[in-house]
Amino acid sequence: MRHAGRRIGLGLYVLALLLPIYWLVIMSFKTNTEITSGLTFWPRHFVFLHYHHIFNDPVWRHGFLTSVTYVALNTVISVTIALPAAYAFNRYRFLGDKHVFFWLLSNLMAPPAVYAMPFFNLYYAVGLFDTVWAVALAHCLFNVPLAVWILEGFIAGVPREIDETAEIDGYSFPRFFVRIFIPLIGNGIGVAAFFCFMFSWVEQLLATTLTATNAQPFIAVMSRTYSAAGMDWGLLAAAGVLTMIPGALVIWFVRNHIAKGFALGRV
Amino acid sequence: MPDKPLNNKAWFLVLPVLGFVLFSSLVPMMTVVNYAFQDTMGQNHFFWNGIAWFRHLLDPSTDSGQRFAGALTRTLLFSLAVLAIEIPLGIAVALCMPRHGRAIGPLLVVIALPMLIPWNVVGTMWQIFARQDIGLLGAALNGLGIPFNDTQYPVSAWSTILMMDVWHWTSMVVLLCYAGLRAIPDAFYQAARIDGARRWAVFINIELPKLHRVLVIAVLLRFMESFMIYTEPFVVTGGGPGEATSFLSLDLVKTALGQLDLGNAAAMSLVYLLISLTVCWVFFTAMTQIDRRREG
Structure with a gap:
């Protein structure tokens, strides 16, 4: 019952x-x-008219490619630089560690709307406006702290004795980190990468503010369906369906760890 | 954690992160601070304006103050409504999830799916879904005799956005609670069964205390996300009808990028950020307290 x-x-x-x-x-x-x-x-x-239209229009195809590129760049950057930091936060005490950790987290909580205008100025000034790099770097604002947080949680689950044994066995720190430690937290890295992918893929405000025509993301191309002749509802729906596919594919790989990932690795 | 070794060289491992995040948070923030204390007569000529922007903003008798107070109230109400619905619903659904079995994998994928859809697509989806001519929800409600039109009635617009957010994010609470529930050893349940505990007693005495920690994370994440919500209401209602769903971030983007009213926008940004930081700090402290109690 x-x-x-x-x-x-x-x-x-x-x-x-x-x-x-x-x-x-x-x-x-x-x-x-x-x-x-x-x-x-x-x-x-x-x-299949609407899908046919999207697949045969270079602007839509370019948009899709752009989105995938900046999401991939962002994921790689975020996880790579977050790994050593997460290790440091979990294993050592150092001057100002708690404050730096909180400050990192606070960036996760900063409203993107606050950053839209200054990011536009910044990336325009350094000449990255309207490139995939602008979006990839901008998304680091919240993805790097998120990756540090998740990885720190997973690293906490690896006993410290492993580090010590490796040191006694004569492993240098970089060799230990790459050869022993990274394989040990493979799940954590997968989950962190998944979350970076997710938040970069779904974000819209920064992605559209920092690009114009050269690096227009797929979700920005969707505004082409609003035209003077009225809404092209079918085309809009087809584009929306296509944006769900990458997420659905990626999630399948981490389905067994995703719940732990949402708890930031600390259950 | 007192047994961690002190090692200031660990700073080198943190440096890359620090560099990246400084570049994308502190540098842009300085521009905002700059605008917040200056005014311009055009031609890129700025002069010191002191705290005038803030005085305007925080004084509800001025135009911008009134607008800000309105947007802030709406945003807070929205966040509270989101928490009041999503947290209990999320716990309930998580309790319904099977603990073992083959159905778990596909079930998790379906539950997480809404969160992987780009936010403007979520907006588009609900914009279509709520329309009274071509949308299932709008047509069904009107068919039942409930007047529903999210472009005309504030109540309809609010409920559409609230429903959309519940649809979009309750799954996160579900997954968090599910992770928390799975961490409870079976022995606890067996002990409860031997004692003849009722379902409700099991929930109050075993499950809820164990969910303590994930619930703090859930409330924090849900509060912050709903407090910064932008894309979905922007797509669905554009802040309307009138100003009914014009939340803080919509108002901010309108002020900054639409009207190029930089001084006002910058002052708004800083106040907005300060509120976010305060809430974040309170939760962070709560979380470290829980950790300490667990260990100590």
Whole structure:
């Protein structure tokens, strides 16, 4: 009896999650006349028209490539520089460690809206405006602290005896770190990379403020569907569906660790 | 943690992070501070303006002060509403999740899916979903005889944005609580069964205390994220109807990038940031306290 109640509760929640997604997906397969002429729960004629349009338009393709590039750059940068820092925070005490850690976290909590204008000025001044680097670096603002936080949690789970044994065995610190320590926290690195991917992929305000035409992200190209002739609903829906695919793919790989990741590695 | 060795050379390991974050937080912040204390007559000529911008902003009798107070109130109300709905709902759903089994993997993927959708796509999705002509939700509500139009009625606009946020982020609370629940050893439940404890007693005496820590993280993250919300309401309502859903960050971006009113925007940014930092600090302190109690 109790189990049935749980199942129903969970089922309702999952249903509520899937309903808006379902609506978007079926919309992307409808013709615009069908969309605007009334509600239908299944496309009367399945059309791939909108997807066809996106795949054959160089602007959309370029947008997709741009988005993937800055997300990948950001993920690599964030995790690489966060690793040694997370190790230091977990294993040692040093002058001002607590304050620096809090200051890092505070950047995670800073509203992107506050940074939109000064980032525009900064990246314009250093000549990176409208490049993938501008967005990749800007997203470091919240992704680097996040990666440090998650990795620190996972590193806390590795016993310190391993470090000491390696030192006695004559490993130098860089060799120990790369050969022994990094493989040990592989899960943590995967989860941190996943979160960096996620927050860089979904962010919109900075990504659109820091780019114009050369490095226009996919989500900014979506504004092309609003035209003088009215909304191209089908095209908008198709583009939206395409943005969900990378996330759904990546999440499959970390599904067993994701809950621990959300708890920042500390359960 | 008193047994950690003191080693100031560890600073070298932190340096790269420090460099990056300084570049992307302190340098831009200085521009903001600069604008906040100066005024301009155009042509890039700035002069010292003292705290005049702040005085205007924090005085509700001025235009900008009134606008700021309104936006701040709306944002705080929104954050509180988000917490009041998402935290209990998230705990409830997490309690419904099976602890073992093959269904767990796919279930986790579906639950996490909303969080991996770009925020403006989430906005677009709900903009479509809530429309009364082509959206399922809007049409259904109107069909039931409830007047619902998120571009005209403030109540509709608010409930759309609230529903969207619940849809988007409750999963994070679910995953956090799920992680916390899984960390409870089966022995605890067995002991409770032997004692003949009721479900509610198990929840209050075993599960809730163990969820303490993840719940602090959940409340912190949900408060901050909802306090900085920008893209989704921007796409769905654009801050309207009127100013009904014009939250702080929407107002800030409008002031800074739309009206190029730099002084006002900068002062707003600093006050906004200060509020965020204070809340963050309170939670951070709470978290380290919990850690210490656990260890000590």
